[in-house]
Amino acid sequence: GREIKARLKSIILESEKGSVKDVILKEDADLNHMDVVIKKRETLEALLKEQHIRYIEPADYRYFDTVEARPVYGPEVSSSSGCGFSSATIATADYTTVTPNARVPWNFYKHNIPGAWNYSTGSGITIGVVDTGLSPQQSLMGSSFNSGASSGRTVQRFGVYVDSIWPWSSGFDGPDDQCGHGTSMASVATAPRNNSGLPVGVAYNASLITYRAASNVVLDGYHEQEGVKLAFTALGNNNNVKIISMSMGHIISVGKIEDGVKYAYSKGKLIFCAGGTSTSFTNFAGVIFPASMNEAVAVTGVKEGSTFQECDVCHKGGKIDFTIVMERAGTNNNVPVLSYYNNAANYVGGSSVATATTAGIAALVWAKNPGWTRDQVLTKMKQSSTFYPTKNANFGHGNINAQLAVQ
Numbered sequence: 527g528r529e530i531k532a533r534l535k536s537i538i539l540e541s542e543k544g545s546v547k548d549v550i551l552k553e554d555a556d557l558n559h560m561d562v563v564i565k566k567r568e569t570l571e572a573l574l575k576e577q578h579i580r581y582i583e584p585a586d587y588r589y590f591d592t593v594e595a596r597p598v599y600g601p602e603v604s605s606s607s608g609c610g611f612s613s614a615t616i617a618t619a620d621y622t623t624v625t626p627n628a629r630v631p632w633n634f635y636k637h638n639i640p641g642a643w644n645y646s647t648g649s650g651i652t653i654g655v656v657d658t659g660l661s662p663q664q665s666l667m668g669s670s671f672n673s674g675a676s677s678g679r680t681v682q683r684f685g686v687y688v689d690s691i692w693p694w695s696s697g698f699d700g701p702d703d704q705c706g707h708g709t710s711m712a713s714v715a716t717a718p719r720n721n722s723g724l725p726v727g728v729a730y731n732a733s734l735i736t737y738r739a740a741s742n743v744v745l746d747g748y749h750e751q752e753g754v755k756l757a758f759t760a761l762g763n764n765n766n767v768k769i770i771s772m773s774m775g776h777i778i779s780v781g782k783i784e785d786g787v788k789y790a791y792s793k794g795k796l797i798f799c800a801g802g803t804s805t806s807f808t809n810f811a812g813v814i815f816p817a818s819m820n821e822a823v824a825v826t827g828v829k830e831g832s833t834f835q836e837c838d839v840c841h842k843g844g845k846i847d848f849t850i851v852m853e854r855a856g857t858n859n860n861v862p863v864l865s866y867y868n869n870a871a872n873y874v875g876g877s878s879v880a881t882a883t884t885a886g887i888a889a890l891v892w893a894k895n896p897g898w899t900r901d902q903v904l905t906k907m908k909q910s911s912t913f914y915p916t917k918n919a920n921f922g923h924g925n926i927n928a929q930l931a932v933q
Contacts, residue, residue, distance in 0.1 A: 527558060530578045537576070538562055541569040551694060552752075556759050557785045561585055561693070561752075581781045586693050586748040589778055608743035608774075608803070608878065609658070609705035613870035616725070616862045620854070620873075626674045626721035628730075629871075631714075631862045636830065636851040637887065639728055641929035646894040648729025649678065653715050653885055654761040654795075656754060656772040657708030659685060659701050659738030661866040664709055666718055667734075676718035676730045685738040686756040693748040701738050706866045710874040711773050711882040712736050713864040715889070725862040725871050728886025728928075732893070735767060743774040743803070743878065751780050758786030762793040768892055768900075771885035773800040773878035775814040783816055791821035796892075796900040798885045801826035802841030803876030813845035823904065824922070827852040827880035834912075834921050840877045842920040848911060849921045850880035887928045894932045906931050 535550060542549050542565060551561040558580070564570060573582060621629035622640075630640055660667055660683050671681040683701035703709045716734045717727035737760070739753035754774070761767045770790055776783075791797060799817035801824045817824035827837040828849045836842045837853040852861050852875055860875030861883070884907075892903050908914050910931035912924025 531560070534573070534576065534579070537572050538564065538569055541566055541572055556763070557755070557782075557789060559782055559785055583781050585751070588746050589776070590744065590746055608707045608876075611706045611866045612872055613865040613867055614872050616871050616873070617857070617859060620859055621725065621862055623723070624719070624726075626719070627723050628674060628719045628721070628726040629724060629862060631725055632854065633830075633851050633861055634728070637883075637925060638927050638929035639887070642887075642890050642932045645929075645932040646890040648716070648732030648886070648889040648893045650896060651729065651768050651889040651893045652733040652735060652766045653729065653889055654735045654737065654757075654764070654767045654770045655708065655712045655715060655882065656737045656739050656757040656761070656770060657711050657774060658705035658740060658742065659683070659703035659708045660712055660736040661703045661706075661709040663868050664864050664866060665868050666720055666722065666724060666864055667709065667712055670720070671718060671734070673718050674720040674722075676720070679731055679733040681734045681736075683736050684757075684760070686760070687738050687740055687753040688749040689741065690749060691747065695749075699738070701736065703738065703866065705742055707743055707773070707878065708736060708738065709866050710863045710872065711771065711878060714861060714874070714879055715771060715882045715886040717864050722869065724869070725864055728883055729889035729893070732886070732889040733766070735761065735764070737761070740774055745774055745776045745780065745783065751783055755782040755786035758783070758790045762790035762795060767795060769796045769798070769885050769888050771798045771882050772816075773881045775800060775802065775817060777814050779815045779818070784819065787816050787819055787821050794900055796823070796888055796903060797821060798823045798825055798881050798888070800877040800881040801843070801846050803839050803878055804841065812843040813841055818845050823847045823884070825850060825881040825884045826877040826921070827875065828921065828925070829853045830855040834918065834924065836920070837875060839875070840880070844919060846920065846922040848884050848907070848923055849925050850883045851925060852879050852883070884926065887926055887931065890928060891931045
């Protein structure tokens, strides 16, 4: 591998007539991958003759910026997609209070999650959440992560995102959530069973590692794609991590993210990705990337009710593996979670919240059976779902019964 890399570098440097500093942006320590600046067509032509290259692709191609070609979508899709710092008063019909004074979201009962807690609460399992970071203000996801009926676990926060439109910029902008989305996802998966009258997460005794890998949920720029790759690689290398959840994606595939996901998968991680939540770019995409990968378990959200219907903004399709009920009949209210702000709650929806919920259920199953492999955990989840042993054309195995999955 080293000789091949050296040969490719020499071809590029010779053709571009530049210094290493100007031409070679990054070389990955774990993956066969490098980022280079190419200005000459001849360089590409020379590289295309080489047999040892898996792929060459533009590293900063921004699909949603070409407004002329796609006037319906446009760059606004990407700029702050999925972000929001709001708080909300949770309607009394949308939660049930349990000891010591935590609020269980209405939809947890649709999946028998409170029943599952009699058998497992996620102890000993670590979930990695790849998203926009974790709020420094929400103490229940920080200094009070062990509070109420949650104990003996850890929360760690990392940042691998460079906030710049220039690919050659460096310097991560820290682990703090600057969007709000990442905090919501970490909350629904692992928020403590608190005594503050606030929403609890699915696996309230699981440990958490968050990575700020992007500025919003559309992985459309160089640094977001690089950040996600770095996060998956680091979580792959972390032996404590069993489960990775990412509620972000793109409607085209990205080689370096694919490499990162495959790397983490090769290390035995169970990876959940959002099937797709659309705003202005409608649901035309089907299941988005990387949920569309074989290494990822794709999740989407459905409405409350006896028939399966995707939520107002959720994608569906043949690549979906599981569904989570997350939109109320009548009110259309979504799932109560902790707010970005301390002592406050919020609602969050889409395939995003469905994905983080499913990661939490997986932690309950794995904690109950700590000796199991990823495949055993996944099989048990499938066996505990609506359509098992068949698969629905749009909704996969359907809704998971968490209580069944931990027995």
